[in-house]
Amino acid sequence: MDTSSIVILDFGSQYTQLIARRIREQNVFSVVLPCTAKLEEIQSCKPIGIVLSGGPCSVYDADAPNADPAVLNLGKPILGICYGLQFITHHLGGKVRSAEKREYGHAEVSIVDPAIPLFAGLPVNLHVWMSHGDEALDLPPGFHLTARTSNAVAGIANPDRNIWAVQFHPEVHHTRHGTELLRNFLFNVCKAKPDWTPEHFIKSTVAAIREKVGDGHAICALSGGVDSSVAAVLVHRAIGDRLTCVFVDNGVLRKNEFFKVQENLCEKLGLNLVAVDASGRFLSRLAGVTDPETKRKIIGNEFISVFDDEAHRIAQQTGGVDWLVQGTLYPDVIESSSVKGPSQTIKSHHNVGGLPETMKLKLIEPLRDLFKDEVRRIGRDMKMPEDILQRQPFPGPGLAVRILGEITPERVALLQEADDIVVTEIKAAGLYQQIWQSFAVLLPVKSVGVMGDQRTYAYTCAIRAVHSEDGMTADWVPLPYDVLKRISSRIVNEIRGINRVVYDITSKPPGTIEWE
Template sequence: METSSIVILDFGSQYTQLIARRIREQNVFSVVLPCTASLEEVQAQRPLGIILSGGPCSVYDADAPPADPRVLELGLPVLGICYGLQFITHHLGGKVRSAEKREYGHAEVMVEDAGNALFTNVPPSVNVWMSHGDEALELPPGFHRTAKTANAVAGIANPERRIWAVQFHPEVKHTAHGTDLLRNFVFNICDAKPEWTPELFIQSTVAAIREKVGDGQAICALSGGVDSSVAAVLVHRAIGDQLTCVFVDNGVLRLNEFEKVQQNLRGKLGLNLVAVDASKRFLDKLAGVTDPEAKRKIIGNEFIAVFDDEAHRIAQQTGGVDWLVQGTLYPDVIESSSVKGPSQTIKSHHNVGGLPEDMKLKLIEPLRDLFKDEVRRIGADLGMPQDILQRQPFPGPGLAVRILGEITPERVALLQEADDIVVDEIKKAGLYQQIWQSFAVLLPVKSVGVMGDQRTYAYTCAIRAVHSDDGMTADWVPLPYDVLKKISSRIVNEVRGINRVVYDITSKPPGTIEWE
């Protein structure tokens, strides 16, 4: 994309993507690079400024992330956040030490340099979010303290060198005026312009895909969800009939999903769609597998194998297929990466992990730099129907990561029925579009019950509903008791094989949205 950006160098913080989101919310493009990126890679992004993220390491550790300190010498505005402040201090001649009093959670920051460009419109006392065990003991030459807490340095600056840093996290919502601080850096210090819009993204992405594919043929891995559907429409706009969409029944779809998706994609979007029933093929591979990562890798590999088979068949009709389109999003990429650069691996995703090394198709992932809400905005600008764009996220591995333990056709059928009841009651209550995700999970736990004066011994079902902006963090939803009552009553009465329903009240972190 030929646009200027704010480059964020990731030192391993779980908050790094929030920095990117906050900047993009201002219609300024931001890109996250591993802290190990070369100067050439940084400069290739046409940066107007550089942000150094937080991270779990200490700058004085032998295995501290090996970033190039020359990024501080490019003459570009630099903002260090948390570990970023310590990196600046350490590499420019100051001293960092393990803090006598660590700061985790809320803290009160006193601004000492109100005239500093970074603190414009920020009050002299502000509540912030801290997450650090180290502190700046001595500042580098030419730097002065701009803010403090009762325990530590909270901000430093050297305007002549165009370097600013804060010890707290302005990107998280817990920090009051955090967005004001980031806006000050992006607009007042970096002189960025709010020019990154869905329209610009569509135009530049369509042009780039058209140039990349040329006269070639592409197949798109469609799940029927928002991500893959928007990716398909975007690529279809670029290359038209050169795109064939492939929708696979992997045996772990929701109830009647195979038929519903075909109706949506063919009827409402006009896509050239090939539907493949590979349910037995997937279920045979998953038989006896209980490890969550193994499930994801098996499904990822089998997806690619199925697409490879379809590519050969389509190639006979079109003269060859070179490209595979996937709806990979930014959180997928980040959560599938590993630390010492990007953030720590939480779980692999089927569309970014487990790809065979000998995969014959080249990848097109037009959404891999976007968050879910950005994808929905892109879809709206593409003219896609709201009933497709507002669908709640559904994991690529499908119900496989919502069935704890072994996956069998019988257990899939149980969860399909229970999940359908959850979605139905959530929609009836008018809550579907207010909730990020709401679904059922089948647990490998049986318990004793009583129905009609008879003893039962059946499975337990967990209900999960969460609020989120982008899937990176989430809070559990306090569903109304009458909705929970209806869901529970219907499941135990209508789904033979489940006799107990529980509600998951865990947020992310410490949990993840999906159970596996």
């Protein structure tokens, strides 16, 4: 990325990704780093400002997530949020204590110093969202109070050091003027320029790929989804015919997808596409495996093995292949590598956590800094067809993470039929583009049923539909009852082997979007 950025140091807050999104919505690039990032890594991002996120711990705890205090002396504008305010207070000579009255949820904040640039144009009374059990008791030398609630300090500042902090969360929509506050930090304090646009991203990314690859050749792991398709078009713009796209049938694709994707991408995108039927190879490796992480690792390793084989074959025709293009997104990286300070890895993604150490190809991941909606905007700017850009996300491991328990050809066939019914009915109801993801899951649960006066003992199918902006959080969709009724009726009547349908009404968190 050749543009300057806002670096967000993550202390484990559930809202950290919202900070990144709110900043990017202002056409300013932001990047999330773990709070433990070294100063050299922070400076390599060319920060024009640094945000210290919230977090679930207390700064005075022995095991509290910590950043190098030297980050406060880099001379860059700093905005502390919640835990970030307490980190600043604690490390610069103030005092933080457990609050007598904790503040969670809606709160009223009075601005004490409306003249500071952070609060320019904001009303003196703010409706905000609080989430803290500690408070700043004594301010560090050189700092003054800028805002407060009836219970606690809500804002502090040291203009001479260009350090600003608030106890509330401006990134959440419950804070009514939060976006204006962040805009003030970006443009009044950091003097940012709103130049991180799709046009800029495309131009700089194509140039960077062209320089990286040089005269070499690349292959692209193309699934037919939004991410890999946009990645392929970007790389194709950079190196043209020296890119060969490889589409692999891993045995756990959706119904007829192996043929539909070939037709769609060759005709509409004009990409050089090689289709490889490796279904038997994948299914034999997955036989008997029930652990979801093991499934993902197997699929990741087998994908790369297939690409290595194809690269060798293509290399004989082109003189060599050095690069592998993948459509890895920011949420994939976050969930796989746990950049959230002390948080745990949620699950590994086949294109991030499943890569074997012995992989022969070097990676190009042009989208790894982007969220899904940003990828779609990039695709539109490159004039890609809407039916490709509006395709709902489909997991890299395919139906393998929607079949709980063992993967067998028979169970894959059952889920392919059920999933096809779900997608067909969601589209018929005009809901497909309004929903982030909608799909079927085959459970390793059999139950008794009755059909035609005869007893059945068959599998259970779960239906999942969620709303989301970027896959980091999601709310379940209250599908209309008539749509659910049609889906359920068709599945149990048309698919021999499934006799019960249930609906998943779990949000993320506490669940994940996929079941595995």
